[in-house]
Amino acid sequence: MGMMLKAEGLRKSYGAVEAVKGIDFTVDEGEIFALIGPNGAGKTTTLRIVATLLTATAGTVTLLGHDLRKNPEKFRENISYLPEEAGAYRNLKGRDYLKFMANFYAATPADAAGFVRRAEDIAGLGDRLTSKVGTYSKGMVRKLLLGRALMTRPALAILDEPTSGLDVINSLEVREIIKRFAKEGISVLLSSHNMLEIEFLSDRVALIDKGRVLDSGTPAGLKEKYRAPNLENVFRSALR
Amino acid sequence: MKKFRNLFVKEVKELLSKQLIVSLLLMMAMFYFIGLMTRREAERAAAAQKIAVFDLDRSGLSGQMLAGLQGMNFKIEPMTAATTEAAVEAAKAGETNLLVVIPAGFGESVGRMEPKVVETYSFLRNFSIVGARTSAIVRAVLEAINKVLSDNFLKAKIPETAPEDIKSPIKSRDFIVIKSRMAEGSASAVTGFVTSQTVFIPVILMMIILYSSQMVISAIAMEKQNKTLETLLTVPIPRTSIVAAKMLASGFVGLVSAFIYMVGFRSYMGGFTGDIANAPGIGQVVQKLGLTLNANALIILGASLFFAILCALAMATILGVLAEDFRSAQSLIMPMLILIMIPYFVSMFADVKTMSLPVKLFILAIPFSHPFLAMQNIYLENYNAVALGVLYMAAFFGVMVFLAGRIFSTDRVLTMKLRWGKKKVVL
Ligand SMILES: Nc1ncnc2c1ncn2[C@@H]1O[C@H](COP(=O)(O)OP(=O)(O)O)[C@@H](O)[C@H]1O
Ligand SMILES: [Mg+2]
Numbered sequence: 001m002g003m004m005l006k007a008e009g010l011r012k013s014y015g016a017v018e019a020v021k022g023i024d025f026t027v028d029e030g031e032i033f034a035l036i037g038p039n040g041a042g043k044t045t046t047l048r049i050v051a052t053l054l055t056a057t058a059g060t061v062t063l064l065g066h067d068l069r070k071n072p073e074k075f076r077e078n079i080s081y082l083p084e085e086a087g088a089y090r091n092l093k094g095r096d097y098l099k100f101m102a103n104f105y106a107a108t109p110a111d112a113a114g115f116v117r118r119a120e121d122i123a124g125l126g127d128r129l130t131s132k133v134g135t136y137s138k139g140m141v142r143k144l145l146l147g148r149a150l151m152t153r154p155a156l157a158i159l160d161e162p163t164s165g166l167d168v169i170n171s172l173e174v175r176e177i178i179k180r181f182a183k184e185g186i187s188v189l190l191s192s193h194n195m196l197e198i199e200f201l202s203d204r205v206a207l208i209d210k211g212r213v214l215d216s217g218t219p220a221g222l223k224e225k226y227r228a229p230n231l232e233n234v235f236r237s238a239l240r
Numbered sequence: 241m242k243k244f245r246n247l248f249v250k251e252v253k254e255l256l257s258k259q260l261i262v263s264l265l266l267m268m269a270m271f272y273f274i275g276l277m278t279r280r281e282a283e284r285a286a287a288a289q290k291i292a293v294f295d296l297d298r299s300g301l302s303g304q305m306l307a308g309l310q311g312m313n314f315k316i317e318p319m320t321a322a323t324t325e326a327a328v329e330a331a332k333a334g335e336t337n338l339l340v341v342i343p344a345g346f347g348e349s350v351g352r353m354e355p356k357v358v359e360t361y362s363f364l365r366n367f368s369i370v371g372a373r374t375s376a377i378v379r380a381v382l383e384a385i386n387k388v389l390s391d392n393f394l395k396a397k398i399p400e401t402a403p404e405d406i407k408s409p410i411k412s413r414d415f416i417v418i419k420s421r422m423a424e425g426s427a428s429a430v431t432g433f434v435t436s437q438t439v440f441i442p443v444i445l446m447m448i449i450l451y452s453s454q455m456v457i458s459a460i461a462m463e464k465q466n467k468t469l470e471t472l473l474t475v476p477i478p479r480t481s482i483v484a485a486k487m488l489a490s491g492f493v494g495l496v497s498a499f500i501y502m503v504g505f506r507s508y509m510g511g512f513t514g515d516i517a518n519a520p521g522i523g524q525v526v527q528k529l530g531l532t533l534n535a536n537a538l539i540i541l542g543a544s545l546f547f548a549i550l551c552a553l554a555m556a557t558i559l560g561v562l563a564e565d566f567r568s569a570q571s572l573i574m575p576m577l578i579l580i581m582i583p584y585f586v587s588m589f590a591d592v593k594t595m596s597l598p599v600k601l602f603i604l605a606i607p608f609s610h611p612f613l614a615m616q617n618i619y620l621e622n623y624n625a626v627a628l629g630v631l632y633m634a635a636f637f638g639v640m641v642f643l644a645g646r647i648f649s650t651d652r653v654l655t656m657k658l659r660w661g662k663k664k665v666v667l
Contacts, residue, residue, distance in 0.1 A: 014655060051474045054651050076476040087466030091254050103246040104475045 002029045004156055004187040005050065010059035012045050019045045021211035022059070027156065032178065032188040034198045036231065037208035043191035044084055046208075047160050050189065051081040064155060077105075080149040084160040084191075087141055090134035094125060094144055097133060098151070105152045119147035122177055139170035146174060150181050157181070159190040163197060175201050195231040205231070207238050214238040244481050251489030254462075255455055260493075264500050271504030289377055292336040294319040294327040299347025301389075308388030314381065328361055337363050337374045340381060350389060358385065418529050419621055425525035433522050434531050438615060442587060444502050445611055446580055448549055452494025453556035453576045459486060460560030461569030470654065479648045483641075487553040494549065530619075537618045540626050544614040547633035551607040552576065554640030561647055564657050583609035587616070604629075607636045 005027040012020040020042040027033040035043045048054040052072045061068040088097045098119045106112035123143045163171040192198050199219045206216035215238045226237040321327035331339040341359040349356045362374045394403035416427050463469035563569040603609050610629030617625045
């Protein structure tokens with residue numbers, strides 16, 4: 001497995017507040033890598049840096065050998081980003097939203113149609129794709145957006161809290177979709193504050209608190225290292 | 241280009257929501273009906289006025305006087321009653337709003353040149369503008385009576401001279417001068433005509449600027465609230481395209497709304513201005529004075545308007561970025577509103593040329609002042625002033641676009657916000 005993404009010494013300050021204080025991690029090809037930690041740990045900030053939305057105060061990020069600072073355009077061509085608690089344009093129909101987004105990545109109309117078809121397949125919304133996004137439930141919006149994020153088969157999908165706020169069934173469906181696409185070779189960088197569900201979803205995790213990585217590894221490896229029954233207990237032990 | 245069109249079409253679709261279309265249609269309908277009503281009232285006012293007359297005199301003179309009134313577009317409805325009180329009661333039950341009572345012995349005493357009191361009773365049935373018209377009618381009736389009587393009298397005493405020449409021994413010819421042009425006419429009629437032709441321009445201007453600004457601010461605030469902006473910013477398109485598509489789409493929708501508004505407003509104003517515009521000969525006077533907008537003037541005015549809209553859109557884009565969600569966006573229109581109200585009122589009630597230098601500079605620094613001033617300057621042939629205004633707005637727009645571009649291509653588009661509580665902009 002080759003390396004997809006490498007982040008080194010990331011730091012980010014908002015004015016006087018330093019939200020990220022030196023974070024390192026790598027994501028391999030086809031791997032699901034999760035940043036886990038409590039609210040305010042700096043997960044969203046880290047993902048936004050990788051997604052080209054924020055400029056790091058210090059540190060470097062490389063994707064497929066491209067440097068983020070030098071070549072953000074190459075990043076944007078190869079990633080897709082699903083923001084935390086995101087919505088879609090409420091006045092657009094579900095399918096029109098997918099078409100709108102597909103047009104930015106597709107070279108030909110046939111490509112765009114292919115993207116939309118894949119997204120429809122992922123979202124599984126059927127007839128509801130012809131109604132306006134404003135009428136969707138939270139779960140439906142999330143699946144639509146997940147379809148949008150994965151339809152172009154990006155090299156790296158960046159998903160911020162992809163299951164937060166969803167009910168059990170919807171969460172399960174979302175996790176299954178992510179797993180399926182990782183198997184097909186898409187690398188996934190995601191974040192979550194729900195440590196239990198992450199155990200079943202990710203290949204490797206980094207435990208983050210107050211802008212620093214406490215530890216990282218496979219869920220099984222970490223549980224063994226800290227002699228803990230689950231990642232929540234691992235996290236508590238790592239804090240000490 | 242294809243990607244830009246994709247963005248532009250989406251923005252327009254988002255902006256042309258059902259609410260906007262419905263509210264525009266409602267406004268049109270409202271204007272149309274108010275216009276229809278005022279037109280109908282105006283027609284009724286122009287038609288012959290019915291007045292009830294209770295003639296206790298029944299002399300030759302009172303008959304002559306009533307005939308004179310009839311010749312002046314009054315319709316006489318004679319009352320038959322035993323007493324004045326009964327006549328008032330009867331008229332009150334009827335439809336006329338005015339009763340004139342001619343006393344007994346009227347003809348005889350007027351014949352002796354002794355003024356006699358004529359009583360009028362106005363029945364106020366409502367307090368609208370139409371109701372208030374009754375008092376004007378009373379005055380008109382009395383004037384008419386006096387004119388008929390004095391003319392008759394003068395004709396009898398001095399038959400060789402026309403009564404008109406005795407009553408107004410001097411006549412006047414009135415000329416109006418604007419710069420190098422001169423025409424014969426009444427200044428108040430010309431001013432009235434020009435005002436009626438241009439009164440809608442500042443209103444439309446305000447509407448377009450506020451409409452489009454509100455749209456940009458809301459559109460950006462909505463994108464921030466739904467996090468669609470974050471998604472859009474990670475898509476492989478230049479950030480400048482995102483900004484440009486938003487401004488263009490809002491400008492387009494703003495212009496369309498303004499056009500619809502203007503059509504409605506014209507049909508509404510038609511109800512009021514009909515009689516002024518139709519005053520005889522005013523058209524030629526106005527033409528001779530160069531107060532009609534020719535093609536060149538329209539192009540200059542259009543350019544001024546266009547750049548004002550561009551400035552507004554660019555400013556609104558920056559304001560929109562300050563909004564965190566849809567709710568906070570509503571208050572962000574305030575600065576725009578203030579900046580547009582100042583020139584609006586100044587152009588209505590004051591003359592910038594006579595203001596002190598600091599105030600003048602302040603007014604001229606507001607980009608929206610220039611289209612308001614352009615109108616006056618075009619009439620007065622100050623084309624240089626208009627051109628300078630356009631240049632200033634173009635420069636202002638350039639700076640704003642540069643700023644908006646800077647904001648959109650850095651962190652600030654996501655981290656900039658206005659904290660009203662602390663009154664501090666966090667950059
Ligand atoms: N725009 C911002 N301005 C100032 N501080 C911020 C901003 N965004 C996040 N922060 C702060 O940075 C820290 C990390 O936030 P975040 O990355 O959102 O954490 P997480 O996603 O792990 O919950 C928090 O303390 C938060 O208050
Ligand atoms: Mg977060």
